[in-house]
Amino acid sequence: MSEEIEKQVVELEKQLKKLQKRQAKDQISIIAFSGDLDKMLAAMIIATGARAMDTEVKMFFTFWATAMLRDPKKSGKGKDFMSKMFGMMLPKGSSKLKLSKMNMCGMGTSMLKDLMKKKRVASIEEMLITAGELGVEINVCEMSMDLMGFKREEMIDYPNLKYVGVGSYLADADESRIQLFI
């Protein structure tokens, strides 16, 4: 009888370990996709706020959002014609992002930036620095980089910036309690 119980306990422990491994962590995973100023602001506020709440943050920058991680002071070498075109047409860094609504040829965007200053809302550049200090993990989609012709040497200096694929995002998302696509 006791042997039977012992067996059951071992089996239960095994199952419990499996379940514990499957349990989501106190972690948020954010896909930054749009590259719109308003939406990226929201993403950065949530990311830094989450770190204040002691939540781990994994950001995955892909498609249009990749452009906001370019450093305007740097440039990539050895680009082909298409990459150069893309590079010229896409915003060079976070300060060049535009609003998704009411942009009005840039008037709306600069009005919002003035308002943010007046209301003491941190700029997206300041928020990126804060995010780095707080340990917000930023992963960049390698395929988007390649597609848009961005080179690693033209990206911002951000602590532990990593270039990954969708598998890494999925693995991060799989263990996160909160998921956002912005």
Add this chain to the structure above:
Amino acid sequence: MTTEEVSNLKVALVVDARGTACPGPLLAAKKAIGDIESDEIMEILSADEGTKHDIPRWCDKIGHEFLGFIDLDSYTRLFLKKA
């Protein structure tokens, strides 16, 4: 705690976060909490309306004890005890 009790608390550290909007005060609180000892009291000054709701939730999550707040004309004083 009543407003009077709260205003008579012995505060170990005052964090003035009136110069920032959301999530500034929360970030300031998080940064400053490392500078005080367990059971000591921290006061946060915030001009951001949301902070009144955010700080208690933050305390709840981390385990600090939220003691209350005092609303003034242009800002709020919030009090908490470190876990």
